[in-house]
Amino acid sequence: MxxxxxxxxxxxxxxxxxxxxxxxxxxxxxxxxxxxxxxxxxxxxxxxxxxxxxxxxxxxxxxxxxxxxxxxxxxxxxxxxxxxxxxxxxxxxxxxxxxxxxxxxxxxxxxxxxxxxxxxxxxxxxxxxxxxxxxxxxxxxxxxxxxxxxxxxxxxxxxxxxxxxxxxxxxxxxxxxxxxxxxxxxxxxxxxxxxxxxxxxxxxxxxxxxxxxxxxxxxxxxxxxxxxxxxxxxxxxxxxxxxxxxxxxxxRRALCAFEFAYFARPDSRLGNKFVYEVREEFGRNLAKEYGEFIKDADVIISLPETGDDVALGLHEATGLRWERAVRRHRYVTERAFILLPEERYATIDRKLNILGSKISGKKVAVTEDSIVRGDTTTVVIEKLRRMGAKKVYMFITFPRIIGPCFYGIDMATYGELIGSRHRPEEIAEIIGADAVNYQSIGAFVKSTGLRKDELCLGCITGKYPTPLAQKMADEMREKFENGYKETGRIYEVSSII
Ligand code: SF4
Incomplete structure (x- = not known):
């Protein structure tokens, strides 16, 4: 992302x-x-x-x-x-x-x-x-x-x-x-x-x-x-x-699972592994879980930097070429300000350079860490299509996010999460992809080298490690499903405090 x-x-x-x-x-x-x-x-x-x-x-x-x-x-x-x-x-x-x-x-x-x-x-x-x-x-x-x-x-x-x-x-x-x-x-x-x-x-x-x-x-x-x-x-x-x-x-141990997919630097150690090693394993898992899409694809591209190690794993497992066609502008770190409607691609262009000639006419397998709100991914896919991509298969390492986080990650309501409201096929349609292939929770956990009960998987399972968070999640989920409009972060609007 x-x-x-x-x-x-x-x-x-x-x-x-x-x-x-x-x-x-x-x-x-x-x-x-x-x-x-x-x-x-x-x-x-x-x-x-x-x-x-x-x-x-x-x-x-x-x-x-x-x-x-x-x-x-x-x-x-x-x-x-x-x-x-x-x-x-x-x-x-x-x-x-x-x-x-x-x-x-x-x-x-x-x-x-x-x-x-x-x-x-x-x-x-x-x-x-x-x-x-x-x-x-x-x-x-x-x-x-x-x-x-x-x-x-x-x-x-x-x-x-x-x-x-x-x-x-x-x-x-x-x-x-x-x-x-x-x-x-x-x-x-x-x-x-x-x-x-x-x-x-x-x-x-x-x-x-x-x-x-x-x-x-x-x-x-x-x-x-x-x-x-x-x-x-x-x-x-x-x-x-x-x-x-x-x-x-x-x-109960509950290390944030998202650290492995997105937050931690690839050269940091978490558990007994370097984070990049875990991400490479994610790529190999995705190859096993979604072989039919890889068979159909012409090339792998990765969204830097979290997608890069995943793409290497996917490439190693399948032999499919990993084209380094998406490069990060190294010194642009700030958010892009979109001033005009025609600057729809500003969020991408100011941070990433996508080489259209390497994508045009091809069916691309794109490695990405996660889909949270879906808005940025939508714009990336739209851009790939304009550059001539024939098909876009998304390979997502973090399983579908279905609930908010109470522990310090910036996703605090059900409403903002595309995965809390839609199944993968619907998400693919909304964001304009030909398929959205999420890594399974089992494969994800296995790659970390930790057991399921040593990780927090709250946002992807709905089962939170701490009791108050679980109560709030249950309360808000029910309200959300009954049409309640969230007006703030879940732990700010919940009646349970
Ligand atoms: S809910 Fe998700 S993002 Fe938050 S700590 Fe748990 S695994 Fe990490």
Whole structure:
């Protein structure tokens, strides 16, 4: 989908035990993960005091001559950072800045900096709690709720691990959190379902500990991968390594399955595999499941970049030529603004170059990660046809999306999902394809190397791992089927909170 769907966030944190500045590692750790959120980014460093920086858009390039200024602006031996795409809070410029993480949360007795990836299912309950106890409280982002809950507990208990435990027991949703204590000690924790990835690593000389959403955040600075946090686990960085504590039992593993198809970078590790290896396997599965369409096709093309590894697998399994006829404009990352009706293809043309002469007169098998709303895919297919494609067979790696996500992915209503209302044959007709071939759930799961009960498959099965999300989904599904018009994100309009 080349960027039409958004993850909520990515995080990176590090602590140096040799006294030097940690800023370069945070900076590169965030840049390596900018695909996880590009509406805004921020960092908090610690050198005895906290220093905060927040800005909109991608993590910027830093000129060599400016580097010393950045080091002066963000000094310290410990830091946390965040890249964000909002799925909660306002989306005007000021709200985006206000909601940019990390957050510094302070009471008379406690102070913490926090940054997270995820989404809270019961955020209204928590929000009401704070709005009643502190009328000046102004909600901008879910991490604020986690931060406030933590400092409140910390003020009562005086111990960070027990405070985190209370959060884990009271908060429902996806939350992979990193933070700094008032003394600049780095810590992290993951919700008891482990919905979002979070891993730890060390510098080769063992003087820096780092925590990252994806393993690429570690790779970019040459750090060695140490471990993936367990669901319900709390970690703190020390000079001698990470201290690990299982605070609450893992209720049921539920790593977001969509990470494999779309969100994670292909060179990140998830489970025991690199993501690109899993995607190649998806291609081989699609060849087995839809052999008759491959036999009829003249050529495979892929929509970059998530479709590329899939196309390789499909090509290897069938011998059908993979024509690299769709190329990404490498330096165009922003959304295309469509100003005029005749600019119908702007969303594609400004990001992708499709070579018509390689498609004209051919029956094409197109590899793509998913179909969410169907609008972008419709325009791509229309363009392929105008370029002379005789037939367009879509090969989709993520099974049909039939329900919303409560855990931080930008699809929050039934109404917006083409797959919640239509079967594959109907979808093919609506988007103008000759066939839409979704990978089966069984094949998808097998390729990840994980078991079905270790993944969240909520949006493709309707079975959500957390209880409140399931209740809301059931309630909204019923209302939707009875003609209810959704007026906001499901967890904002549901009567169950
Ligand atoms: S509902 Fe879908 S997108 Fe959301 S966490 Fe689960 S698998 Fe991922």
């Amino acid at each position: 080349y960027g039409s769907l958004k993850e909520e966030c990515g995080v990176f944190g590090a602590q140096q035990f040799n006294g030097s500045s940690v800023f370069p590692y945070i900076y590169w750790g965030l840049r390596a993960q900018n695909h996880r959120g590009h509406q805004s980014h921020g960092m908090i460093t610690y050198d005895g005091d906290f220093h905060t920086y927040k800005a909109l858009d991608l993590v910027p390039k830093i000129k060599k001559a400016d580097f010393q200024n950045w080091l002066r602006k963000l000094p310290g031996f410990a830091a946390i950072g965040n890249i964000r795409y909002t799925t909660s809070g306002g989306t005007d410029e000021q709200s985006l800045i206000n909601g940019t993480q990390p957050f510094l949360v302070e009471t008379e007795k406690a102070k913490l900096a926090v940054s997270f990836n995820g989404n809270l299912v019961n955020h209204f309950k928590l929000r009401n709690q704070f709005e009643e106890s502190a009328p000046q409280f102004c909600y901008e982002c879910d991490v604020e709720l986690i931060g406030r809950k933590l400092v409140m507990e910390l003020a009562k208990k005086g111990d960070l691990a027990s405070s985190v435990k209370s959060c884990m027991n009271e908060i429902e949703g996806a939350f992979s959190v990193i933070g700094l204590t008032r003394n600049g000690e780095l810590f992290g924790f993951k919700d008891p379902y482990g919905i979002k990835p979070l891993c730890c690593g060390n510098s080769p000389d063992d003087t820096i500990r780092a925590v990252s959403s994806e393993t690429v955040g570690l790779n970019i600075s040459g750090f060695e991968y140490d471990f993936e946090l367990e669901p319900g686990e709390f970690i703190s960085a020390t000079k001698d390594g990470f201290v690990r504590e299982q605070l609450v039992p893992c209720k």
